[in-house]
Amino acid sequence: MSRFLLIVLMSFFSIFSASAANADFMRSIGKIYVVVGVMLLLFLGITLYLILIDRRLTKFENQIKSDE
Template identity: 55%
Template sequence: MQSKIILLLAALLTPALTFAQGPEMADLMRSNGKIYVVVVVVCIVFAGITAYLIRLDKKISKFEKYQNTKDL
């Protein structure tokens, strides 16, 4: 709780204060440094890969069905 208040104060007052916090972290970046853009980009990439996987899965299913009817 206390550390959160300190972080908030640091974020509000001056960037110099955040350096005094210890290791440099992207706390400010995440609030207004467009890190969300990166998250959305990575999500789109993964969504694309997922869509590709689903299509491939469906195609193989179709072949399996075809193969099974041929077996009968």
């Protein structure tokens, strides 16, 4: 789980570092890759939130199991 979280976080940073390292690429074709980046960040962010809820539920489930 935490490894997955790490991958998501790394993708966040790679979007930013890619846009910083290669401004020409980000600004080619009328800056369309900025839109791609924004959509990716949005998707990753929502995924991160789902992972958060998922983890809490798993913990909760385990508690119930141990109660029984």
